[in-house]
Amino acid sequence: MAENIDDENKDSENIDDDSDFNIDFTTSSAINRVSLKFLIVYIPIFWFSGMIVATFWYGYTVGTEPWIIKLLFLPILLLAFMFLFIISCFFFSKLLLIFINLIHLPKEGIFRTEKGDTDFEFWRLRTEIKKIVLWLIRNWPLPWIDVLAFRWFGVSMDFSSHLNDAWCDAEFIKFGNNVTIGQGACIMSSMVVGNYLIIKRITFDDFSLVGGQSTIAPGTHFGKDTVLGAVSVTTLNQKLEDGWIYSGIPARKLKPNQYAEMRRDIIQKVDVDEEEKVEVEHEVNIDEDKKHLFRRKNGGDKK
Amino acid sequence: MSVPNSMRVGPFCATVLAKKKYLVLYIFLIWISLLPAILEIWWYWQMLWYDIRPLHFYVFLPLYFIVMYITTVFAAIFFAKILLIIVNVFHKPREGVFLRDPADRDYRYWSLRNTIKKWPTWLAHKFPFPFLDNICFKVFGVKTKFSNSLFEGWVDTEYIEFGKNVVVGQGAIIQSSVIIGNFLIIKKTIIEENVRIGAHVIIMPGTHIGKNCILNTWSSTMVGQELEEGWVYNGGPAKKFKKNRFFEDIPIEKLTKTVGDIDGLLKKYDEQYVKRQVKKKIPLKERRIHIRKEKSEEKPEEKTEKKD
Numbered sequence: 001m002a003e004n005i006d007d008e009n010k011d012s013e014n015i016d017d018d019s020d021f022n023i024d025f026t027t028s029s030a031i032n033r034v035s036l037k038f039l040i041v042y043i044p045i046f047w048f049s050g051m052i053v054a055t056f057w058y059g060y061t062v063g064t065e066p067w068i069i070k071l072l073f074l075p076i077l078l079l080a081f082m083f084l085f086i087i088s089c090f091f092f093s094k095l096l097l098i099f100i101n102l103i104h105l106p107k108e109g110i111f112r113t114e115k116g117d118t119d120f121e122f123w124r125l126r127t128e129i130k131k132i133v134l135w136l137i138r139n140w141p142l143p144w145i146d147v148l149a150f151r152w153f154g155v156s157m158d159f160s161s162h163l164n165d166a167w168c169d170a171e172f173i174k175f176g177n178n179v180t181i182g183q184g185a186c187i188m189s190s191m192v193v194g195n196y197l198i199i200k201r202i203t204f205d206d207f208s209l210v211g212g213q214s215t216i217a218p219g220t221h222f223g224k225d226t227v228l229g230a231v232s233v234t235t236l237n238q239k240l241e242d243g244w245i246y247s248g249i250p251a252r253k254l255k256p257n258q259y260a261e262m263r264r265d266i267i268q269k270v271d272v273d274e275e276e277k278v279e280v281e282h283e284v285n286i287d288e289d290k291k292h293l294f295r296r297k298n299g300g301d302k303k
Numbered sequence: 304m305s306v307p308n309s310m311r312v313g314p315f316c317a318t319v320l321a322k323k324k325y326l327v328l329y330i331f332l333i334w335i336s337l338l339p340a341i342l343e344i345w346w347y348w349q350m351l352w353y354d355i356r357p358l359h360f361y362v363f364l365p366l367y368f369i370v371m372y373i374t375t376v377f378a379a380i381f382f383a384k385i386l387l388i389i390v391n392v393f394h395k396p397r398e399g400v401f402l403r404d405p406a407d408r409d410y411r412y413w414s415l416r417n418t419i420k421k422w423p424t425w426l427a428h429k430f431p432f433p434f435l436d437n438i439c440f441k442v443f444g445v446k447t448k449f450s451n452s453l454f455e456g457w458v459d460t461e462y463i464e465f466g467k468n469v470v471v472g473q474g475a476i477i478q479s480s481v482i483i484g485n486f487l488i489i490k491k492t493i494i495e496e497n498v499r500i501g502a503h504v505i506i507m508p509g510t511h512i513g514k515n516c517i518l519n520t521w522s523s524t525m526v527g528q529e530l531e532e533g534w535v536y537n538g539g540p541a542k543k544f545k546k547n548r549f550f551e552d553i554p555i556e557k558l559t560k561t562v563g564d565i566d567g568l569l570k571k572y573d574e575q576y577v578k579r580q581v582k583k584k585i586p587l588k589e590r591r592i593h594i595r596k597e598k599s600e601e602k603p604e605e606k607t608e609k610k611d
Contacts, residue, residue: 020548021548021553021558021560023558023562024571025537027472027501027519028471028472028473028501028502028520030452030456030472033452033468034434034437034449034451034454036449039432050366050368051361051362054362110555132431135431167455184474186502188502193549194547194548195550196549213474215501215502215503215521219561231521250565250572
């Protein structure tokens with residue numbers, strides 16, 4: 001087996017020079033060069049948020065209620081303390097992030113992974129800071145509220161879409177409504193290729209779906225009702241069209257997404273401009289006798 | 304960012320069915336490594352707790368919890384290392400192919416070593432500081448630099464060497480031991496400088512990855528495969544995809560090109576694997592001649608062997 005592979009490797013050596021610089025593969029975006037100086041940031045965040053919890057704990061111990069009642073409320077209090085700790089971690093890390101973004105604004109582009117490059121250094125610092133809260137929130141018993149953390153850190157999304165089973169960068173990502181992201185998927189808005197760091201915005205349109213264990217490269221655009229199959233990889237800046245099922249490495253069209261048409265509900269899309277409010281209502285495959293079951297926003301005036 | 308539950312691939316040791324008698328050692332380790340933390344909190348109480356409840360007791364408490372956690376990790380590493388040294392005196396760990404059977408001494412001691420290492424590695428990985436992981440790996444005999452980020456992937460705890468600036472991607476698996484059927488294979492994996500390992504990559508024991516390599520996502524290597532330096536590798540088993548020139552000084556305009564032709568790229572990916580079959584396609588008539596030739600070649604050889 002090994003000999004056969006070596007023979008073929010010789011054939012692939014003659015490749016044009018122009019295609020050498022094409023980024024037609026996807027690697028990872030784990031931070032290289034973990035520097036200890038950034039970890040100093042962790043300690044004040046932990047300390048201050050721990051102090052807030054400690055003051056509440058002080059109040060609990062000082063209180064003059066009978067000890068049975070105190071014990072009865074201890075479990076719910078512990079949960080509340082955990083939540084308080086996470087929320088205060090949020091607060092302090094967000095405060096730090098604001099200061100850091102004032103010094104250097106995060107921006108898209110291609111940067112060098114060298115010590116002198118300010119964009120690279122600040123990218124590392126930002127990811128280190130964001131890591132604490134996201135790590136904490138995913139390890140406590142209610143991981144669904146990580147949407148809150150992502151929203152605070154600059155990913156535009158709401159509670160209709162969820163990604164608590166996926167690895168996701170916390171900046172330069174835009175979600176539509178009802179986006180589902182599968183288990184173990186990697187959504188990377190930043191990628192380390194050789195000596196270069198690529199940061200580019202990823203956009204998900206409404207109702208798009210990402211399969212389990214798939215990897216999404218920076219710059220990918222998901223159209224409306226697009227489905228990406230499991231174990232598939234998108235390339236840099238790939239545009240996935242509306243209403244198609246994609247799969248494979250690299251992702252290519254498999255078949256049109258019929259499930260999108262079969263969805264039986266009313267999709268309401270509200271576009272709010274600066275001056276006027278436009279309301280568009282789509283009806284998709286609803287039986288005539290069941291139409292009255294849906295509640296209209298304007299009290300059925302449009303009938 | 305943070306590794307979710309479905310990708311929870313922290314540096315635990317490989318799936319070992321721990322024997323019940325090994326669990327005694329495991330529980331002993333947990334017990335003894337928690338003792339220093341309890342001693343610390345007692346000392347803290349003695350120092351700062353007076354008759355009137357003082358404020359500074361509460362002010363420094365959260366900071367002290369971090370110190371306590373780190374001391375438990377270090378205590379766990381310390382006692383595990385002592386146990387490992389004792390175990391290694393009885394039986395020295397070695398590379399090779401062993402039977403996966405309780406009767407086999409190497410297999411038994413391999414699983415014993417892994418049960419000992421599990422508690423400290425688990426504890427270190429449960430903390431968001433990446434450097435605790437690296438200390439753990441260093442003590443247990445993995446050659447790494449502190450600057451390497453091994454936090455996002457799964458890494459075995461012995462017989463691995465890392466160079467500088469290695470990036471291990473999200474959910475990547477780097478093994479130095481693997482169970483195949485009834486056999487246990489232990490072999491040293493070496494990863495040299497500036498290697499970028501993509502997300503979900505699986506690296507099998509005995510792989511040698513040269514300098515400045517890039518591994519594409521979802522690629523995997525074979526047992527004992529050697530990857531030459533300065534190439535981009537792709538697929539499973541990993542094959543050369545193109546020359547890696549991303550460590551050179553490139554004008555940034557060249558890098559911003561998007562891949563327009565996805566079908567062409569797919570063909571390029573597939574060609575690496577389909578080629579072998581295409582080469583062997585011979586029309587029927589020629590194939591018959593080919594087979595006859597092979598048979599005629601084989602016969603005289605057999606005869607000569609018999610004569611000898």
